[in-house]
Amino acid sequence: MTPAPLPSAPQPTAQAPALTPAAPESGTPAPIPPADRPAAAPSATPADRTATPRPYTQYVYAYPHKTAYRPLAPRPALRDLWAGEPKDALSLYLHIPFCEVRCGFCNLFTRIGAPGDLTTRYLDALDRQATAAREALGDGGPVRFAAAAFGGGTPTYLDAGELSRLCDIAERRMGADLRAVPLSVETSPGTATADRLAVLAERGATRVSIGVQSFVDAEARSAVRPQRRADVEAALGRIRDARIPVLNIDLIYGIDGQTPATWRTSLDAALAWRPEELYLYPLYVRPLTALGAPGRDPDTTGDAAWDAQRLALYRQGRDHLLAHGYEQVSMRMFRRPGALAQGPDDHACQTDGMIGLGCGARSYTSRLHYSFDYAVGMREVRSLIDAYTATEDFTRAEVGRYVEGDEARRRHLLQSVLQAAGMPLDGYRARFGSHPADDFPAELAAFTARGWLTEHDGLLRLTPEGLAHSDALGPELFSPAVRAAMAAYEPK
Numbered sequence: 001m002t003p004a005p006l007p008s009a010p011q012p013t014a015q016a017p018a019l020t021p022a023a024p025e026s027g028t029p030a031p032i033p034p035a036d037r038p039a040a041a042p043s044a045t046p047a048d049r050t051a052t053p054r055p056y057t058q059y060v061y062a063y064p065h066k067t068a069y070r071p072l073a074p075r076p077a078l079r080d081l082w083a084g085e086p087k088d089a090l091s092l093y094l095h096i097p098f099c100e101v102r103c104g105f106c107n108l109f110t111r112i113g114a115p116g117d118l119t120t121r122y123l124d125a126l127d128r129q130a131t132a133a134r135e136a137l138g139d140g141g142p143v144r145f146a147a148a149a150f151g152g153g154t155p156t157y158l159d160a161g162e163l164s165r166l167c168d169i170a171e172r173r174m175g176a177d178l179r180a181v182p183l184s185v186e187t188s189p190g191t192a193t194a195d196r197l198a199v200l201a202e203r204g205a206t207r208v209s210i211g212v213q214s215f216v217d218a219e220a221r222s223a224v225r226p227q228r229r230a231d232v233e234a235a236l237g238r239i240r241d242a243r244i245p246v247l248n249i250d251l252i253y254g255i256d257g258q259t260p261a262t263w264r265t266s267l268d269a270a271l272a273w274r275p276e277e278l279y280l281y282p283l284y285v286r287p288l289t290a291l292g293a294p295g296r297d298p299d300t301t302g303d304a305a306w307d308a309q310r311l312a313l314y315r316q317g318r319d320h321l322l323a324h325g326y327e328q329v330s331m332r333m334f335r336r337p338g339a340l341a342q343g344p345d346d347h348a349c350q351t352d353g354m355i356g357l358g359c360g361a362r363s364y365t366s367r368l369h370y371s372f373d374y375a376v377g378m379r380e381v382r383s384l385i386d387a388y389t390a391t392e393d394f395t396r397a398e399v400g401r402y403v404e405g406d407e408a409r410r411r412h413l414l415q416s417v418l419q420a421a422g423m424p425l426d427g428y429r430a431r432f433g434s435h436p437a438d439d440f441p442a443e444l445a446a447f448t449a450r451g452w453l454t455e456h457d458g459l460l461r462l463t464p465e466g467l468a469h470s471d472a473l474g475p476e477l478f479s480p481a482v483r484a485a486m487a488a489y490e491p492k
Contacts, residue, residue: 060474063414063478064369064403064485067486069369072400081397082365089353093355093361094148094357096155097111098110098122100157111382114157120162126166128391130173132395133355133363134173145174160196160198178203178205182206187235188211189227197242201243206245206340209250212232212270214266215265216265223283248276249275249277251281253313254283264320277333277335321334368402369402373398406479412432418462422462423461428460443476
């Protein structure tokens with residue numbers, strides 16, 4: 001499931017104080033609708049900011065979204081893009097686009113299985129791309145990686161030997177010292193085997209994120225995630241045996257058939273492992289996924305009952321974790337006090353200065369975000385992976401979007417204000433020479449009027465209700481140009 005936090009340069013990270021739990025919801029929650037109900041409506045536009053948008057509009061984990069990227073013409077040379085960029089605290093992300101199964105809610109760039117020698121050919125291409133990327137960084141100044149992550153897909157779909165090669169590419173080709181920096185790796189219950197985890201532990205992994213989603217077998221099947229709780233528990237035991245410092249468990253609320261009681265079952269089952277981090281995700285249903293009903297557009301059709309149910313389950317989960325001593329870092333992320341921080345959190349994780357390797361990875365300079373083409377449908381994904389493995393020349397950026405001026409301000413605001421700790425106004429002013437209310441008066445006034453946003457002690461900070469509505473607030477900060485590009489994108 002998880003777009004787990006991508007790495008970025010370490011920076012001081014204040015622990016977010018635990019928010020006061022909201023009062024329990026009154027009445028009995030409405031039955032949860034079938035899992036193929038639509039999950040998102042269009043982003044709010046300046047004309048409708050007086051109305052409260054739906055709470056689940058869009059998960060904003062990066063800005064601009066990849067659907068706003070377009071082919072670059074002319075295609076810029078990587079060496080030119082990175083010339084003059086700070087390179088002493090880069091982030092490194094390696095993408096593995098393979099999974100055993102594709103979950104019903106997943107719209108990430110991934111395919112089921114890797115027939116024949118596909119993983120070998122993919123790693124060969126990753127090696128070529130890494131060589132080109134490192135050459136583009138040049139040797140005119142210090143080049144250092146401050147954090148790394150392996151994501152997907154499921155990186156642990158690779159066997160132990162292939163994982164060793166993946167680490168070699170990061171270290172020998174890119175020059176990253178994986179044992180000296182935070183290294184986050186995503187896994188699944190079926191691929192978290194002892195031999196794979198041993199490789200990751202030996203090579204310096206400091207965080208493993210496992211997508212459990214539900215400890216209730218019937219709910220997992222409903223989300224098109226065939227797994228048994230016994231197998232999940234066994235995988236968690238192997239992760240703990242590997243002594244990797246940070247365990248993150250992903251859970252999902254809003255699954256067909258889920259109730260407050262079964263949601264509590266999953267929360268308590270996860271808490272029994274005392275994970276250093278827990279992510280609570282609302283279920284989204286997107287086009288071209290297994291849960292997306294044919295002929296329906298989940299981006300334009302709302303379901304008020306499902307919205308209300310997910311919001312109630314979010315509040316239940318939040319309050320339960322706060323009562324167990326966890327600190328809320330963002331709408332989704334909760335951290336156990338004293339746990340090792342892995343750099344900037346959640347929405348703040350995608351900062352300038354990132355090298356992404358793999359056909360689903362993004363790279364960021366201070367001016368341009370770039371990647372390869374994006375798809376969700378299985379046929380298109382397979383075609384793009386095949387094209388990637390056949391590529392010999394990785395010296396130019398292909399698809400992307402420039403992020404300057406107003407877009408840079410929007411991105412900084414999104415990265416910061418969606419954190420429970422809030423955004424220091426002095427930092428914004430130092431970077432842009434203005435107050436965010438001067439740059440985004442209508443948006444911030446609307447958030448404040450709804451009771452979502454406060455300014456106090458030099459911080460622009462979301463209220464508990466504002467955090468609960470992060471997936472509505474974030475899209476309202478998208479620029480008209482990005483919103484138009486996303487609307488014009490044709491899913492494939």
